[in-house]
Amino acid sequence: MALQENAPSLAVVGVTGAVGQEFLSVLSDRDFPYRSIKMLASKRSAGKQLTFQDRNYTIEELTEDSFDGVDIALFSAGGSISKHFGPVAMEKGSVVVDNSSAFRMEEGIPLVIPEVNPEAMEGIKVGTGKGALIANPNCSTIICLMAATPLHKHAKVIRMVVSTYQAASGAGAAAMEELELQTREVMEGKPPTCNIFKQQYAFNLFSHNAPILSNGYNEEEMKLVKETRKIWNDMNVKVTATCIRVPVMRAHAESVNLQFEKPIDEYTAKDILKSSPGVVVIDDPASNHFPTPLEVSNKDDVAVGRICRDVSQDGYKGLDMFVCGDQIRKGAALNAIQIAEMLL
Ligand SMILES: NC(=O)c1ccc[n+]([C@@H]2O[C@H](COP(=O)([O-])OP(=O)(O)OC[C@H]3O[C@@H](n4cnc5c(N)ncnc54)[C@H](OP(=O)(O)O)[C@@H]3O)[C@@H](O)[C@H]2O)c1
Numbered sequence: 363m364a365l366q367e368n369a370p371s372l373a374v375v376g377v378t379g380a381v382g383q384e385f386l387s388v389l390s391d392r393d394f395p396y397r398s399i400k401m402l403a404s405k406r407s408a409g410k411q412l413t414f415q416d417r418n419y420t421i422e423e424l425t426e427d428s429f430d431g432v433d434i435a436l437f438s439a440g441g442s443i444s445k446h447f448g449p450v451a452m453e454k455g456s457v458v459v460d461n462s463s464a465f466r467m468e469e470g471i472p473l474v475i476p477e478v479n480p481e482a483m484e485g486i487k488v489g490t491g492k493g494a495l496i497a498n499p500n501c502s503t504i505i506c507l508m509a510a511t512p513l514h515k516h517a518k519v520i521r522m523v524v525s526t527y528q529a530a531s532g533a534g535a536a537a538m539e540e541l542e543l544q545t546r547e548v549m550e551g552k553p554p555t556c557n558i559f560k561q562q563y564a565f566n567l568f569s570h571n572a573p574i575l576s577n578g579y580n581e582e583e584m585k586l587v588k589e590t591r592k593i594w595n596d597m598n599v600k601v602t603a604t605c606i607r608v609p610v611m612r613a614h615a616e617s618v619n620l621q622f623e624k625p626i627d628e629y630t631a632k633d634i635l636k637s638s639p640g641v642v643v644i645d646d647p648a649s650n651h652f653p654t655p656l657e658v659s660n661k662d663d664v665a666v667g668r669i670c671r672d673v674s675q676d677g678y679k680g681l682d683m684f685v686c687g688d689q690i691r692k693g694a695a696l697n698a699i700q701i702a703e704m705l706l
Pocket residue numbers: 375376377378379380381382402403404405406407408424437438439440441443461462463500501531532533534535536689690693694
């Protein structure tokens with residue numbers, strides 16, 4: 363039973379959203395211990411009822427008083443909410459695990475994937491009365507680094523080229539609804555409703571909707587560049603990315619090309635990945651069976667396949683692979699709850 367008297371008190375900020383709902387399901391699946399849990403969202407949702415582990419809860423409006431007595435606050439209500447209320451929660455002694463990009467690149471804020479760099483949050487625990495903030499990396503970064511890091515630890519990645527195929531779920535619950543609606547509308551010969559994205563999404567794909575920066579990259583692509591350097595604590599690793607939104611409901615796919623300092627062949631890479639926690643290898647060339655977004659949806663593990671030598675590079679110093687991961691789960695909620703588990 364996860365409800366325990368001497369366990370931490372929790373708050374879920376953005377509980378009605380795609381990630382917020384997944385927080386609840388991961389907390390349940392992993393039997394996370396808690397003595398109380400506050401369900402927080404905007405004014406729009408305040409007063410609505412929600413059932414969690416056979417108990418009824420009333421959703422409360424997020425305010426400055428929401429964090430009194432809260433030990434762990436799981437945030438997923440957008441960057442501006444985190445920017446304002448993250449420090450408020452810390453002041454009250456809560457440890458904040460933040461899913462937004464608000465604090466990821468801030469010096470002194472740990473940016474953590476538990477399987478990759480748990481040492482970054484060393485010494486942060488609940489029950490000390492001291493508030494803290496830990497950032498959850500971007501979903502594409504988590505999925506990519508879950509697969510790339512075990513190989514990096516073996517042969518040191520010096521350059522990484524990532525192309526993403528990102529699902530609707532990455533843009534929240536409303537984007538998932540819009541993809542479903544558009545699919546029906548297009549099938550019925552009606553013009554598609556475009557509220558979340560500016561263009562038709564069903565039966566189409568387009569460059570990620572994140573804002574384009576002055577260097578020509580979009581924000582999502584630069585997150586992969588900057589967050590990889592911070593998580594690997596390697597300011598010299600070269601990373602470039604192209605991020606594309608595809609009409610998949612849930613779970614991102616990524617093609618990853620790696621260049622290494624030391625030689626590594628595809629067989630060694632497969633063996634390393636097979637024994638890496640949180641990673642599953644789906645690589646069956648005989649039946650052309652490799653990872654797909656559908657196969658990893660609602661799953662914890664990141665799947666890797668198409669692991670082959672990059673023939674454009676000499677001396678076994680390059681590999682290609684295809685990675686799929688449920689980004690609401692490992693890319694957001696699961697990663698955050700794993701961080702919370704390390705606080706206990
Ligand atoms: N989707 C992903 O895969 C993913 C992955 C990693 C990180 N993230 C990050 O997680 C955050 C949420 O993403 P999402 O996909 O779950 O979005 P979403 O489905 O649109 O949900 C947004 C949540 O934020 C709440 N909210 C909005 N304005 C608020 C306010 N003024 N006060 C309190 N709560 C407010 C909403 O509550 P109402 O229902 O009351 O409006 C809702 O619960 C974003 O920062 C996103 O970048 C998302």
